[in-house]
Amino acid sequence: MGAPKQRWTSEEEAALKAGVAKHGPGKWRTILRDTDFSAVLRLRSNVDLKDKWRNLSVTAGGYGSREKARMALKQGKRVPKVNTEPMDVDADNLDNVHDTVIDAKPLAVVVEPSQRECSSEKSVARLDDLILEAIKKLKESSGSNKTAIASYIEMTLIRLVSICRSNTGHLLIFNAYYQQN
Amino acid sequence: MGAPKQRWTSEEEAALKAGVAKHGPGKWRTILRDTDFSAVLRLRSNVDLKDKWRNLSVTAGGYGSREKARMALKQGKRVPKVNTEPMDVDADNLDNVHDTVIDAKPLAVVVEPSQRECSSEKSVARLDDLILEAIKKLKESSGSNKTAIASYIEMTLIRLVSICRSNTGHLLIFNAYYQQN
DNA sequence: CTATAGGGCTAGGGTTTA
DNA sequence: TTAAACCCTAGCCCTATA
Numbered sequence: 001m002g003a004p005k006q007r008w009t010s011e012e013e014a015a016l017k018a019g020v021a022k023h024g025p026g027k028w029r030t031i032l033r034d035t036d037f038s039a040v041l042r043l044r045s046n047v048d049l050k051d052k053w054r055n056l057s058v059t060a061g062g063y064g065s066r067e068k069a070r071m072a073l074k075q076g077k078r079v080p081k082v083n084t085e086p087m088d089v090d091a092d093n094l095d096n097v098h099d100t101v102i103d104a105k106p107l108a109v110v111v112e113p114s115q116r117e118c119s120s121e122k123s124v125a126r127l128d129d130l131i132l133e134a135i136k137k138l139k140e141s142s143g144s145n146k147t148a149i150a151s152y153i154e155m156t157l158i159r160l161v162s163i164c165r166s167n168t169g170h171l172l173i174f175n176a177y178y179q180q181n
Numbered sequence: 182m183g184a185p186k187q188r189w190t191s192e193e194e195a196a197l198k199a200g201v202a203k204h205g206p207g208k209w210r211t212i213l214r215d216t217d218f219s220a221v222l223r224l225r226s227n228v229d230l231k232d233k234w235r236n237l238s239v240t241a242g243g244y245g246s247r248e249k250a251r252m253a254l255k256q257g258k259r260v261p262k263v264n265t266e267p268m269d270v271d272a273d274n275l276d277n278v279h280d281t282v283i284d285a286k287p288l289a290v291v292v293e294p295s296q297r298e299c300s301s302e303k304s305v306a307r308l309d310d311l312i313l314e315a316i317k318k319l320k321e322s323s324g325s326n327k328t329a330i331a332s333y334i335e336m337t338l339i340r341l342v343s344i345c346r347s348n349t350g351h352l353l354i355f356n357a358y359y360q361q362n
Numbered sequence: 363c364t365a366t367a368g369g370g371c372t373a374g375g376g377t378t379t380a
Numbered sequence: 381t382t383a384a385a386c387c388c389t390a391g392c393c394c395t396a397t398a
Binding site for chain 2: 370371372373374377378379380
Binding site for chain 3: 002005026027028029046047050054
C-alpha cells in the first residue's frame, strides 16, 4: 500500500540518538537539517524521526505515551484477560537524560575505565565475553562506520552494568574523562 | 495466558472472503466497518481478520510468506540470536543524577570517580584494555559526524552513571564537573 | 503552509493452545 | 509435533493543533 517498510539501520539509529542529544527531542526538522546527521538520515522524514524516537522510548523501558495508550485499549476485548501484567519495573523516562545533554557539544570523548569490583568470577568471565563480542564486531566494521561503533559501545556498557548488578549486587566504577579535542 | 481460542465459523470465514473480495486484502479495518460484514465479524478485530486471511492463504496451497518462513527455520538456519537479552536495564530513578547535572550548561564534561578498593583480577584488567582500545579507536577516527558520535557517547555514559547511582544510592561516588569550553 | 504530537493501521515474526 | 488462533510491535499513515 504505502511505502515499503524500511528498517532502521544501527547507524541511523545512532544518528537519531545523537541528534536528540544535541538538539533535544521534538526538534526533528532541526536534526534533519543538521549537517552532522543529514547524510545518514537523508532517507528519513521528520515524521519518521519522531516515530522512531517513540519506538526507542518504548523499548527503553520508560512508560512512554505509547505504553499508556496501549494499556487503555486493553478493555473492549472479548475476554478480560486477567494477567495483563509483565512485571514492569517502573522505569523513569529517559527523556530526562537527554535533557541534560541538550546543550552539550563535545568534539571528542575519551573514556578510561579503571578498576572495578565484581565479587563473582563467573560474572567477570561473562562480562569479558560481552566485551570481546563487541570488540570483534567493531573490527569487522569498516573505518567509516563510526556510528555503528558508538552503538556497540553503548550496548556493551549497558549490558555491563545490568549484568554486573544482577549477579553481584556490586557495581563497577569508571574513570571517565571527557575532554575537548 | 492468552485469550481462549475462538474457532472461526464458516459464516465468519465467508464474510471475510466476501470482505476481501469487496475491499481487497489488507483493508481489514475497512472490512470490519462495512455494514455488510460488521454483524457477522463483530467479535473479530482487524488483526484477527489479517491473521485468518493469512491462514487461509497458507491452506489454499499458495506459498504464503508464512510457509517460507517456516521452511527457512526447518533448514537449521540457526541464528545464535546472541545476547539480545540483558538489555533489561531498568533505570529505576534517573532523576537524581540528572538534576545535579541539569544546572550546568556543559560544552564539555569531566567525570571523576573517587577512590576504590578492587580485587584487580587479570580478566578485569583485560576488560579495561578492551574497552579502552575501542574508545581510542573511536577517537582516532576522523569522520564527518564526529560530533554526533561524541554527543551520543556522552549521553550514553551519563545514562550509565545514572543507572549505577540509582541502584546503589551511594556505593558509587562520582564527581562530575561541567565546564564551558 | 509547515511542523509536531499522538492515535490508528498493517505486516510479519513470535507465542500459545488444542 | 503441527496448525490455527492469538500476541507484539516497527514502521508508516492520518488528523488535530499551533
